[in-house]
Amino acid sequence: MKTITENNVVVAGGTGNVGSFLVRALLERGANVVVPSRSEEKLTGLRNHLKDPGGTNLDRLFTLKGNLSVESESTQLLNQITDIVGKPDAVISSLGYFIPAPSLLTVDLDDLHSVMDGYLMANFKVARTFLPVLKNHGGTFVFINGPLALNPWEGSGLVSIATAAQQMLFKSLAKELEGTDARVIELMSYAFIRNRQTQPSSTITGEDVGAYAAWLVSDQDADFHGSTIHLRSPDQLKEAGITLS
Ligand SMILES: NC(=O)c1ccc[n+]([C@@H]2O[C@H](COP(=O)([O-])OP(=O)(O)OC[C@H]3O[C@@H](n4cnc5c(N)ncnc54)[C@H](OP(=O)(O)O)[C@@H]3O)[C@@H](O)[C@H]2O)c1
Numbered sequence: 665m666k667t668i669t670e671n672n673v674v675v676a677g678g679t680g681n682v683g684s685f686l687v688r689a690l691l692e693r694g695a696n697v698v699v700p701s702r703s704e705e706k707l708t709g710l711r712n713h714l715k716d717p718g719g720t721n722l723d724r725l726f727t728l729k730g731n732l733s734v735e736s737e738s739t740q741l742l743n744q745i746t747d748i749v750g751k752p753d754a755v756i757s758s759l760g761y762f763i764p765a766p767s768l769l770t771v772d773l774d775d776l777h778s779v780m781d782g783y784l785m786a787n788f789k790v791a792r793t794f795l796p797v798l799k800n801h802g803g804t805f806v807f808i809n810g811p812l813a814l815n816p817w818e819g820s821g822l823v824s825i826a827t828a829a830q831q832m833l834f835k836s837l838a839k840e841l842e843g844t845d846a847r848v849i850e851l852m853s854y855a856f857i858r859n860r861q862t863q864p865s866s867t868i869t870g871e872d873v874g875a876y877a878a879w880l881v882s883d884q885d886a887d888f889h890g891s892t893i894h895l896r897s898p899d900q901l902k903e904a905g906i907t908l909s
Contacts, residue, residue, distance in 0.1 A: 672749045673881055674698045676732050676790045677758035679706040681857040682808055682873060684713055686756055689874025691720050692909045693882070696749045698726045700741050713860055733786040738793040751801055754881035755794040758808040759786040765822040776822055783826035784833065791837055795846055802845035804881045807834045808873075809852050809892075831892070838890040850892040851877055871908055872898050879906045 673690050677683040678699030687710065690697045701707045707727040714720045726748050730741045745752060761782025765771045787807060798805055812820045813827035831850065838848040853873045856866040876895055880888065884904075901908075 671753040671881065671883075672696045672698065672745075672751065674700070674745060674752045674755045674794065675758065676700065676755065676786075677760070677808075679703070679710045680758060680760070681860055682853060682855070682870065683758040684710055684860045685857070685870035685874035686758060686808075686877050687725065687874075688714055688720050689871065689878040690881075691722070691724055693878050694724070695878070695881075696724045696726065698728065698745050698749060698752070700728045700730050700732050700745075702729070702731045704729050732793060733781070733789045735789060735792075738789060742793055742797070751797060752794060752803065754804040754806070755790065755798070756806045756808065756877055756881065757787050757790045759783060759790065760823075760827075762823055764819040766819055768821040771822060776825075779822040779826045780829070783823070784829045787830050788833055791833070795837065795841065795848070798846040799841060799844045804847045804849065805837075806877055806880055807848075807850045808877070809834070809850055811852060811854055811894075813852070834892075835890075842890065847887065847889040849880060849888045849890075851880065852892055852894045854894070854896040867896060868898055872901055875906050875908050876901060876904070879904060 673695045675683055675686050675697060678687045679701045687697050687699060711722060714722060728741060728744055730737045732738045732741060761778055763775045763779050795805055809827055809831055812824045813831045816824035834850045841848055855868045855870055855873050856863040857870050862869040873895060
């Protein structure tokens with residue numbers, strides 16, 4: 665297993681479907697993992713989830729209550745993180761608020777706002793909080809996104825609009841930060857995960873996504889700055905020499 669020797673990795677959205685796989689994979693590889701969340705209850709739920717099966721060691725997991733998408737709170741969270749583990753070496757942003765929309769012609773506009781807040785705005789604010797640190801001290805920022813950003817499915821209109829905008833946020837930031845010490849990457853996950861479980865129809869597992877993301881933020885040599893990586897198959901892990909625990 666590739667070791668991430670004591671890297672400090674912040675997982676925004678670490679309580680979520682994809683986030684919980686990211687957190688487990690990072691802990692298993694020796695990272696200090698910080699998960700901020702708006703909800704103490706969700707943080708407790710994450711800890712209970714990670715305890716079994718297999719009993720991941722949670723000594724290096726640091727959970728903090730706070731809202732990264734409120735700018736005053738995000739600055740405070742960054743200071744807390746720095747006090748607890750030191751400067752972040754990497755951030756993985758795995759945020760979202762999925763609302764199905766059978767028709768864009770009749771959808772409630774409040775739902776559009778909620779979805780834009782959950783994907784675009786939350787990612788924007790997390791990036792604005794952490795990228796200045798990564799730019800000055802070096803480090804990797806990974807945006808998690810999904811194929812709905814590229815092609816809408818039935819009922820995914822709102823999420824497709826918001827995640828397409830999120831992709832342009834990634835591209836714009838990667839362009840702006842070219843030539844700096846920050847590496848900005850988009851990991852497009854084709855896994856299908858609900859209730860923190862990989863669904864039977866999924867071609868790759870949450871564990872694959874976690875392992876791949878952990879490799880991206882490790883000290884591997886490849887420079888993926890500005891790249892969108894489409895993670896569709898476990899073969900891609902083999903090609904990169906990534907092993908699951
Ligand atoms: N699930 C899948 O099958 C799948 C497939 C492909 C790609 N993806 C991508 O993976 C990412 C995460 O998806 P997910 O299914 O894991 O999401 P999720 O479990 O529904 O939510 C992830 C986290 O987003 C945070 N969040 C939501 N709205 C927010 C807001 N307005 N402000 C701040 N934080 C907010 C929540 O954090 P707190 O409540 O803890 O604060 C939540 O834990 C998305 O980019 C999605 O496109 C998911």
